[in-house]
Amino acid sequence: MRHRSLLMLTTAVTAGALTLSACGSRDDGGDKGGGDGGKKTTVVIGLSAPLTGDLSSLGQGIKNSADLAIKTANKENEVEGVQFKLQALDDAGQAGTGQQNATKLVGAKDVYGVLGPLNSHVGEAMLKTLGSANLAQLSPANTAPQLSQGPNWSKGDKKRPFDTYFRTSTTDAVQGPFAAQYVYNELKYKKAFILDDKKTYGAGLAKTFKEEFTKLGGKVVQTDSVNPEDRDFSSIATKIKNSKADFVYFGGEHPAAAPMTDQITKAGSKIPLVGGDALFSDDYIKLSNKNSEGDIATSVGAPLETLDTAKKFMKDYKAENYDDPFGPFGGYSYDGTWAIIQAVKAVVEGNDGKLPSDLKDARKKITAALQDVSFDGITGAVAFDEFGDTTNKQLSVYQVKDGKHVPVETGTFEEK
Structure with a gap:
């Protein structure tokens, strides 16, 4: 086990x-x-x-x-x-x-x-x-x-x-750390390239992921931001390739993430892109030109x-x-x-x-x-609860396998 x-x-x-x-x-x-x-x-x-x-x-x-x-x-x-x-x-x-x-x-x-x-x-x-x-x-x-x-x-x-x-x-107070624990403890990834799209959701998610990942002992080799409307990520893809990161964490949504992972792969980087629930979409896989295989998304709740x-x-x-x-x-x-x-x-x-x-x-x-x-x-x-937040803290990890999001882990985040 x-x-x-x-x-x-x-x-x-x-x-x-x-x-x-x-x-x-x-x-x-x-x-x-x-x-x-x-x-x-x-x-x-x-x-x-x-x-x-x-x-x-x-x-x-x-x-x-x-x-x-x-x-x-x-x-x-x-x-x-x-x-x-x-x-x-x-x-x-x-x-x-x-x-x-x-x-x-x-x-x-x-x-x-x-x-x-x-x-x-x-x-x-x-x-x-x-x-x-x-x-x-x-x-x-x-x-x-x-x-x-x-x-x-x-x-x-x-x-x-x-x-x-x-x-x-x-919330992302739970989702970001949950993802960090999974990639660090389960996948044994130690070096991250962290990106966000500057929006409330994306920037906040990337922040909570980074905090937990570094607390666990992970190293952030580089951080950067993109505009949510961007679709040309060639310069970012080159930076990622040269960074020697184990993976890319993207706080953002699938319309930008799909071409991003496609261009990262075409630049010669064979590392996964990891993100939150906004990547857990069939459109993410469709728009990535079949270059999202192995990518990871966390999402709220159990499948x-x-x-x-x-x-x-x-x-x-x-x-x-x-x-x-x-x-x-x-x-x-x-x-x-x-x-x-x-x-x-x-x-x-x-x-x-x-x-x-x-x-x-x-x-x-x-x-x-x-x-x-x-x-x-x-x-x-x-x-x-007293803040109006759900009391259900379950989350799941999905990985793209054979062109589909496949659940690989379901659990709850516990801070220690």
């Missing part, structure tokens, strides 16, 4: 499964009187994600999974007297557009919660607008710690900026294929014939949407079977109820 000093391996299969369905919903009466006369209150869950552009396959997976959760809730009459609807807005992975979406959702009279976004820098741009309106925001993919723990989290000064912000994905709780979700998702796969964040999107639904349910049941008539009051109460939500989701136990 291999020695695992800091990786605490976990069992990937959890017992029990949510009852899911892929079928439609009842007719909506659009009345604010709850279950009176069979009419239903319309509760809209807003969504912001990149539905177009380089990251659209991930965004569409998030949207489709949220759509499936809403269809399930409506079919099963999960909240008596309530009809759920999804209002999906495209942010194209841009912070400014995300902020505009937040303003639009705040101004909509039937929006009681918001799912998304994908990108941490977009989530950061939406925080204040949604927070000031007491409108709950739950991201299935944001991993930058400062969104929930404040700008000084790395110094031990953790302060939650807005109590409206939640997430079902774990859905290994979870009994996710089997019905995957079956129902397939039955819906969505154009895009659910991707690495689909399970967290479904669970995040379900968490908002459960918060609405708690408020309705505590208010004589209907939502408070005042929109601001209803939003505030739903946010408060979301903090106490706890259930067994398709990705595992769903609950939130």
Whole structure:
């Protein structure tokens, strides 16, 4: 058996499964009187994600999974007297557009919660607008710690900026060190060339990886940054070849990482590129011209294929014939949407079977109820700590083998 000093391996299969369905919903009466006369209150869950552009396959997976959760809730009459609807807005992975979406959702009279976004820098741009309106925001993919723990989290000064912000994905405070432990302890890599794309997610992830890697005894032979829009990495590839590094760690997203690994290989370097969940995408492999073999990506949670709780979700998702796969964040999107639904349910049941008539009051109460939500989701136990972060700290390591991301390790990070 291999020695695992800091990786605490976990069992990937959890017992029990949510009852899911892929079928439609009842007719909506659009009345604010709850279950009176069979009419239903319309509760809209807003969504912001990149539905177009380089990251659209991930965004569409998030949207489709949220759509499936809403269809399930409506079919099963999960909240008596309530009809759920999804209002999906495209942010194209841009912070400014995300902020505009937040303003639009705040101004909509039937929006009681918001799912998304994908990108941490977009989530950061939406925080204040949604927070000031007491409108709950739950991201299935944001991993930058400062969104929930404040700008000084790395110094031990953790302060939650807005109590409206939640997430079902774990943070880079865990993901970066988890990857560092794996490459140092398991792969025995000792020399790293570290790159980032200057964005909130990429720079933060590279920073936490570097800190843990050097703490373990690894050597960083060189660091550099690229622009997220860059696709020509010939000069960087030459630097990497001359650095004699054992691997490249890239804090960034797959639209840049794919041509990067391709050009590193063509420059003559036979070393893997390692990154976070933004590299865990089929598009990464497709865009790399078959030069991503052996590359490594960490991602949140355990592989859905290994979870009994996710089997019905995957079956129902397939039955819906969505154009895009659910991707690495689909399970967290479904669970995040379900968490908002459960918060609405708690408020309705505590208010004589209907939502408070005042929109601001209803939003505030739903946010408060979301903090106490706890259930067994398709990705595992769903609950939130005092910062709104998920209590599920599982992560997985995937390696590209024969043109596919193959899970090679699942565990949790333990700092010592």
